[in-house]
Amino acid sequence: MSYRHEQLVAAARAAGDRTDSDIAERLKVARVTAWRLRTGRTTPGASTLAKIEQAYGLTAAVLLRTEAA
Incomplete structure (x- = not known):
């Protein structure tokens, strides 16, 4: 499974969030976590995925993909 962080970046920009601090504030996580x-560098866990979905409308299915065998 791989995390498609570019989807988060695009959704954050569309919402007007340009910095790690903006993303951190919206998701209510530490700035280093947002970075x-x-x-x-990290794959979001279940609670963070829920925050991303609520904040940016991205589902786990969009953010995570299973690699073909």
């Missing part, structure tokens, strides 16, 4: 999510 990790934005850059793809």
